[in-house]
Amino acid sequence: MSKTDHARLEQDRLELQAQLDSQKTRAARNKLGQFATPTALATDILEYAGSILGNKEPIRFLDPAIGTGAFYSALLRAFPATRIERATGYEIDTHYGQPAAELWDGTGLELNHMDFTRQRASSKFNMLICNPPYVRHHHMANEEKGRLQLASMGAAGFRPSGLSGLYCHFLALSHAWMSEGGVAGWLIPSEFMDVNYGQAIKRYLLEKVTLLHIHRFDPNDVQFADALVSSAVVWFRKSPPPKHHQVKFTFGGTLAEPALSREISIPALSAETKWTRFPALNVRDRYTGGVVSDFFKIKRGIATGDNSFFILSKAEIAARGLPMHAFRPILPSPRYVKVDEIDSDKHGVPALDRRLFLLDPGLPEDEIRKQYPALYAYLQEGKERGLHDRYLCRNRKLWYAQEVRPPAPIVCTYLGRGDAKNGRPFRFILNKSAATVANAYLAMYPTLLMERAMKADPTIIRRAWEVLNRITPETLLGEGRVYGGGLHKLEPKELANVPVLELMDMIPTIERPQTQTEIFELVAAE
Numbered sequence: 001m002s003k004t005d006h007a008r009l010e011q012d013r014l015e016l017q018a019q020l021d022s023q024k025t026r027a028a029r030n031k032l033g034q035f036a037t038p039t040a041l042a043t044d045i046l047e048y049a050g051s052i053l054g055n056k057e058p059i060r061f062l063d064p065a066i067g068t069g070a071f072y073s074a075l076l077r078a079f080p081a082t083r084i085e086r087a088t089g090y091e092i093d094t095h096y097g098q099p100a101a102e103l104w105d106g107t108g109l110e111l112n113h114m115d116f117t118r119q120r121a122s123s124k125f126n127m128l129i130c131n132p133p134y135v136r137h138h139h140m141a142n143e144e145k146g147r148l149q150l151a152s153m154g155a156a157g158f159r160p161s162g163l164s165g166l167y168c169h170f171l172a173l174s175h176a177w178m179s180e181g182g183v184a185g186w187l188i189p190s191e192f193m194d195v196n197y198g199q200a201i202k203r204y205l206l207e208k209v210t211l212l213h214i215h216r217f218d219p220n221d222v223q224f225a226d227a228l229v230s231s232a233v234v235w236f237r238k239s240p241p242p243k244h245h246q247v248k249f250t251f252g253g254t255l256a257e258p259a260l261s262r263e264i265s266i267p268a269l270s271a272e273t274k275w276t277r278f279p280a281l282n283v284r285d286r287y288t289g290g291v292v293s294d295f296f297k298i299k300r301g302i303a304t305g306d307n308s309f310f311i312l313s314k315a316e317i318a319a320r321g322l323p324m325h326a327f328r329p330i331l332p333s334p335r336y337v338k339v340d341e342i343d344s345d346k347h348g349v350p351a352l353d354r355r356l357f358l359l360d361p362g363l364p365e366d367e368i369r370k371q372y373p374a375l376y377a378y379l380q381e382g383k384e385r386g387l388h389d390r391y392l393c394r395n396r397k398l399w400y401a402q403e404v405r406p407p408a409p410i411v412c413t414y415l416g417r418g419d420a421k422n423g424r425p426f427r428f429i430l431n432k433s434a435a436t437v438a439n440a441y442l443a444m445y446p447t448l449l450m451e452r453a454m455k456a457d458p459t460i461i462r463r464a465w466e467v468l469n470r471i472t473p474e475t476l477l478g479e480g481r482v483y484g485g486g487l488h489k490l491e492p493k494e495l496a497n498v499p500v501l502e503l504m505d506m507i508p509t510i511e512r513p514q515t516q517t518e519i520f521e522l523v524a525a526e
Helices: 003-022 026-031 039-053 070-078 094-103 142-156 166-177 198-207 266-271 314-320 365-371 373-384 448-456 460-468 473-479 492-496 501-506 516-524
Strands: 059-063 084-090 109-112 125-130 178-189 210-216 231-237 246-253 258-265 296-300 311-313 327-330 356-359 410-413 415-417 428-431 441-446 481-483 487-489
Touching: 003 070, 003 094, 039 070, 039 125, 039 178, 039 231, 059 070, 070 084, 070 125, 094 109, 125 166, 142 166, 166 178, 166 198, 198 266, 246 266, 258 266, 296 492, 311 314, 365 373, 410 460, 428 460, 441 448, 448 460, 460 501
Parallel strands: 059 084, 059 125, 084 109, 125 178, 210 246
Antiparallel strands: 178 231, 210 231, 246 258, 296 441, 311 356, 327 356, 410 428, 410 441, 415 487, 481 487
């Protein structure tokens, strides 16, 4: 088959893909984790696979989630037909599988309309390339999760967490289909590198196979226009890792020509919980003191259940005749907070253009009906909207009661972008008001260590805030997680792990712990 024929077939495939995608809603494809691989990316991956496998060995190719055949098409373009000994694909969705089988008829592809996760490994393949379905765990029934966990344990010797997406099981089950020394390239969400459920996958990659290379795409260049995740290609060989093995981490650009590159040892990776810090950052100093959690307890802001109902302006409260003492001040969304230091009036209300208040009366409905008819009527409006039946509200003692979240002296924005105009993906804000915060923020409360220091030196909270704002963007981004389009998130535990060695130097000597054990004891006493 000539290059012209290959190009024509790929064009036919792209037209078929567009036609089949248009026959499904975006929501339906998202639920099934169906995100097609772009042609350029598929080509890049297959050419790179050839560089790993070498140029002599006959290719036995497997794609366990073949779709319309993006990777098979790239295989035909990247390698001569004489070298392809066998090509096999599985596709559970006949909506894509049957038209794909017709498209590739006569080219040598064995396309099976079956659920790959229910098949027994009957052959061995030395080149496994796959963009598995990204089905989130909450779209999978518990019975199905249990079946997949047992099957994964039998195939690869590890049991994925119940919070794992379907792609984790595809990776585990494929282990049994690979020949010794065979190579695999998995196009999967990069979130496994940071989240708790990814720990089992990372142990597999470090212990069961030789992890060769992880290339993470720049999240500002989303590989799939309709997927809200950033992606990575994970390469490994089915063989035990050699002694002193180094894993290549790359970022941005292409597989062959990345923007950043760094090699990391297996012991360093075993000790590191956040792999997305590589290659931008080096192996972290394993010093266990001087992290944010030594000085601040971090709580996520309040999830109200419905901000439009529970958070009102003073004008809205007055217009409805609601009692002001049933509300407490709350900071507006970070986009309305232009300053990094929030002052307040004599009542503790933030000195901001946008002043908002959180409904939290703390009285049972019968008492509210007797004492505050206007407020009772407002709560009935909420019931008519079905708020009391929503998950958060129905699990409260009082459906309209809010979490206890006192004003925090420092708050941190929860979401940010690596390319923010001010160069800071996350902002630390000094809160001198009595306002609580919603879940767009992380609330930072002094630990016992910091409280002791504040008694000795009341200015230390301001100086701590200044130190926090001097943390480099690279350090913060290295602890957080990233999503498609360059959106970064910083969870409480991730902020807690950010190193701030400079803060310990600020603690007055008389209050400063003398040993690491004392730090642990203070934190444990919280």
